[in-house]
Amino acid sequence: MKIKTLIVDDEPHAIEVIEKYVEDFTEIDLVAKCNTAIQAFQILQKTRIDLIFLDVKMPGLLGTNLVRSLKNPPKIIFTTAYQDYALEGFDLNAVDYLLKPIPFDRFLKAIDKVFEAYKVNHHRVSIEQQVPEPKGDNFLYLRVERKMVKINVIEIFWIESLKDYIKVVLKDKALVSKQKISVIEELLPEEKFVRIHRSFIVAIDKVESYHAYAIEILGKELPIGRNYKAECRKRLRLIN
Template structure:
């Protein structure tokens, strides 16, 4: 089957990246591209669409409000530079939530969820150079005080939960952002990060040493929680 797909984003460059990614999947058919939610609403009256890659913060009408206006919305993958809308997005039954700039491996993970929903088996994927060129540079945008700060995940040593806030520790600075650690766990590449405690996520590549009850990064010991101990030791032994 072909999954009929629409891209809705007010940034031409963002549309271009998603379009290039989609070209790698024979099962995905790009029906149209729209610059705002009003155009998308009009197009949905004329065409059947199975999946929308939808930006949230657009002029005129937010992507989240657009979805609420639809009686029978298609499957949605939100694409945005703002983490603040993540919980709202998942409340709207989004398939996934991708933070810009979107690396191809993270895009692939989202598409795999769509394939599972439509029972697509053995998808035919052709990975192009343009699709993989961003793979090694994965970024997050964190709201720090009143601005959005771009953080390369490769620079993160660990994340610590502080109730409704998180502390993101880099080599030369610490960022405090109002965010839930569980949300950040969903956004980080799982092959590079590991939850070791209800309050800590660490970069597996930056662990300097470990023993039964803790790991050490930047000369600081962080505890391994009892409920995470078995999985942590398994991951650490395999690295």
């Protein structure tokens, strides 16, 4: 299914950011973009729209008032620099409410809600019944060489920080993305991953062997940082 999408914002840069984000999703068809709620209303009278990225505070007509004027509004993701409108946005049954500047990981969570609503099932990982489902999402997207690559969380062996980049190591390949390791750490299910070093996060069930100062995964030894030893002992049951 193609999700017909409209971007409405009076700031050209804000439109550019969202447009850049959505172009990586083949399921999203960006039908139009405009600068005012009045223009958006006119587009909606002529064109089928499934999803609107809608700025709240615009000249002429607020985004929230546009939604109120629609008899059968599409899915709405509000985008604004103003926290004060959040409650009103959710009262209008918005899918999500994104505060500018919008980080890509937060944008992904909003898109995932849209996919859930429209039953875009192939963006979910099929987990065999005998494997417990982790908390949160079963996958994440990383920008790798100008495209978004979907990574199944259960296939990750470890993540390594490379200054402003990270390397995500899978069984037969490694992917490098411009991202902070702390951001990825927040997205991973905490019951399945542990930070062992300022530069390393490892999948607990992929650890092959360990001692007090390092663990081994895929035949490679990864150091345990001094500040992470206590947590490693608890999570890996490490024996001195």
